[in-house]
Amino acid sequence: MGVCRFDEVTSTNDVAADMARLGAPHGFCVVAESQIAGRGRRGAKWFSPKGEGLYMSVIIKRDFELLPVAAAVALSNAVCALSGVMAYIKWPNDVTINKKKVAGVLIERFSTGDRGSFAVMGVGVNVNARSFPAELSATSIALERGEEADKEELRKLFLRELKRVSDGKRRSGLLEDYRDKCVSIGEKIIIEIDNARTEAVALGVMDDGRLIVETPHGKRTLTSGRALIG
Numbered sequence: 001m002g003v004c005r006f007d008e009v010t011s012t013n014d015v016a017a018d019m020a021r022l023g024a025p026h027g028f029c030v031v032a033e034s035q036i037a038g039r040g041r042r043g044a045k046w047f048s049p050k051g052e053g054l055y056m057s058v059i060i061k062r063d064f065e066l067l068p069v070a071a072a073v074a075l076s077n078a079v080c081a082l083s084g085v086m087a088y089i090k091w092p093n094d095v096t097i098n099k100k101k102v103a104g105v106l107i108e109r110f111s112t113g114d115r116g117s118f119a120v121m122g123v124g125v126n127v128n129a130r131s132f133p134a135e136l137s138a139t140s141i142a143l144e145r146g147e148e149a150d151k152e153e154l155r156k157l158f159l160r161e162l163k164r165v166s167d168g169k170r171r172s173g174l175l176e177d178y179r180d181k182c183v184s185i186g187e188k189i190i191i192e193i194d195n196a197r198t199e200a201v202a203l204g205v206m207d208d209g210r211l212i213v214e215t216p217h218g219k220r221t222l223t224s225g226r227a228l229i230g
């Protein structure tokens with residue numbers, strides 16, 4: 001699959017969205033050494049120091065409802081293979097090692113009017129960073145395995161895993177793999193309901209990837225766009 005590399009961009013998601021509009025095909029990848037406006041879910045910034053992380057975006061032009069689930073499983077498998085350490089999933093698609101965040105996924109959907117829609121799947125992985133801003137509870141593959149890792153190897157591993165777990169024959173096992181690796185179940189989380197924050201306990205993951213939570217107002221289900229803190 002095609003890949004376009006940049007030294008510095010605002011956000012690889014922005015570049016990939018522009019390329020998708022101009023006709024770049026499904027699966028095309030944009031990779032950058034650094035981002036000056038890398039972003040995460042819910043308006044967070046994504047720490048993107050030069051050369052120290054994998055910052056990539058993949059153009060998605062095919063419908064796949066479980067894409068966020070597949071991305072999380074593929075990314076945790078790829079991080080685990082390269083680090084040699086077990087990597088877990090924090091709902092919806094953060095990847096953690098020893099309770100610290102090592103990678104995240106930002107899926108953005110775009111409409112192109114008459115020509116339908118497409119999505120951009122942005123993947124950020126802390127590969128060789130050795131220190132992080134104090135407010136982040138983060139780690140990197142290098143810190144966990146004790147030596148630097150190859151970003152390009154990780155990119156290829158991730159794409160291979162994504163293809164494998166999204167394959168028609170494997171889809172029934174996808175949610176099982178996700179639930180096995182998901183450390184959010186049973187955890188207390190803070191959610192937003194009607195612009196107010198409230199404490200909830202995560203009970204499980206539905207077959208469409210939504211999170212079931214117990215709140216003081218009863219059971220609710222959350223989509224990834226309505227997720228939370230903690």
Ligand code: BTN
Nearest residue numbers: 011038039040041104105122124
């Ligand atoms: C998150 O965990 O909040 C998602 C982080 C996603 C970061 C990646 S880095 C490559 C791509 N470009 C961005 O601006 N964000 C994603």
